[in-house]
Amino acid sequence: MRRGHSKSRFGCKQCKKRKVKCDEAKPSCLKCVSRRQNCSYMQTTLPAPISPASTSTPSLSSSTAATSPSQSQSQPVRTRPLSSISTDDASNSSFGASLFEAKYTLLHLEILDHLRSHRLGFDKLHNPALDKFLELAFSEAYQMPYLMDEMLAFAAAHKSTLLTGDLQHLYRTESIRLQTRAVSQVDFDRPSDSGSLAPFLFSTFLGQHVLFDVFSSTLDFAKSLDKLIQCFSLHHGIRSTASKSWETVRHLMYSDPSVDYTVSETLVPLTTEGSHCDGLVDHLEHSGLEQQVLATYTQTVKVLQYLFDSVHSSDTRRMTALQEWPIRISTEYIQLLQQRRPEALVVLAYYGVLLHYAREYWAVGDSGRVLVSSISSHLGDYWSDWLTWPQQEVEQT
Known part of the structure; x- marks a missing residue:
């Protein structure tokens, strides 16, 4: 006898092309959804056959799709429903992946609430632009999942500092996991990313998180x-990354046109006035270093002095200065640090003083004092004169 017909007569075009059985779900069959491809059906006037299984428990897609022609003509379409968004469309949108993946749990909702209510411990830093910054961050995070992940990671790190034992370990571990997931999603080469505020905001949170x-x-x-x-x-x-969208951020966050908030890829430091680094400059000039190495140290110390001037002129600069110095330093100085050059470590001890000035900030704490003490122990007594001012500063304040 002739074998019975097992193929779906009214399947979608994609399943027919692949010669596989289609479940005929509308608007997208399960096979197309799982493969994340567009699903489309041929135009036909015949009703789709109803299987015995579907007569007892109708699916949501079949029930919602069963509308009469009169209903569809009388109800004008004003918005595009989520059910009509194909997987191809979703993959091209910034939030498409969340339509198909359960990325967040109740733990993440708790962390989000902590982020909103505690403002990440920024209150003690007296930054007048903080409220606007967080407002912009939340607005962008709901469109860019990688920014949301990093904000939650940073908030989880903050919450871990308020707990002990297993709970502290839980939030610290989740913080690292969310940070890893956020970094894996970033692609600043995409036009949608490079032209938005999300890269700048993401970079700011990530920079503070890495320091912590x-x-x-x-x-x-x-x-x-x-x-x-x-x-x-x-x-x-x-x-x-920050230089690409800084102008947009500056106009949205800062209303004072007389203040220069310039951020560029060159980042030439402004003129310096203080004398905090005079002793270090004197030691460097009499150390017999090569001219190229001396020029690298001189430039780095000039940036340090500029930041010391800004911190002493405004309390709001305490947090931003500690992240601005690693942004401004040169690649040549980083290479000298990698070589463990003693002069480079002494310069790093002066950065420890900047960290000490921001000790009220939870992500920094007592790290400035620890850094200065560790460098002093590592270098020994021979370099004690070079480190006199940093040691006095962290001990007296």
């Missing part, structure tokens, strides 16, 4: 220094 990871670790000085050098290298990428 470095200074909250319990590694020895050598391993901590390696992580700090990696952090500085990351900030060079942040500088390039």
Whole structure:
């Protein structure tokens, strides 16, 4: 006898082309949804056959699709429903992946609530632009999943500092996992990313988060220094990213036209006035260094002095200065740090003073004092004169 026909007569075009059985679900069959491809059906006037299984428990797609011609003509289409968005459309949108993947749990909702209610511990820094910054961040995060992941990761890191034991470990682990997922999603070469505020906001949160990871670790000085050098290298990428959308951010966040908030890829420091680094400059000039190496140190110290001037002129600069220095330093100085050059470590100790000035900030804490003390112990008594001012500064304040 002739075998029975098992193929679907009214399947979608894609399943027919692949010669596989289609479940005929509308508007997209399950096979097309799982393959994340567009699903379309041939025009036909015959009703789709109803299987015995579907007569007892009708599916949501079949019930919602069963509308009469009169109903469809009387109800004008004003918006495009989510059910009509194909997987191809979703893959081209910034939020499309969330339509098909359950990326967030109740734990993430709790972290989001912590992010909103605690404002990440920024209150003590007295930054008048903080409210506007967080408002912009939330607005962009709902469109860019990688920014949402990094904001949640940063908030989880903050919450871990308020807890102990297993709960602290839970939030610290989730913070690292979310940060890893966020970084894996970033593609700043896409036009949708490079032209938005999300890259700048993401870079800001990531830069602070990496600093926290470095200074909250319990590694020895050598391993901590390696992580700090990696952090500085990351900030060079942040500088390039931030410069693309800084003008937009500046106009949205700052209303005072007389203040210069310039951020560029060159980042030439402004003129300096203070004398905090005079002793360091004197030691460098009499150390017999090669001219090229001396020029690298001189430029780096000039950036330090500029930041010391800005911190002493405004309390709002305490947090931004500690992230601005690694953005402004040169690749040549980072290479000298990698070589463990003593002069480079002394300059890093002066950066530890900037960290100490921002010790009220939870992501920094007592890391400035620890950094200065670790460098002093590593270099020994021979370099004690070079480190006199940093040690006095972290001990007296």
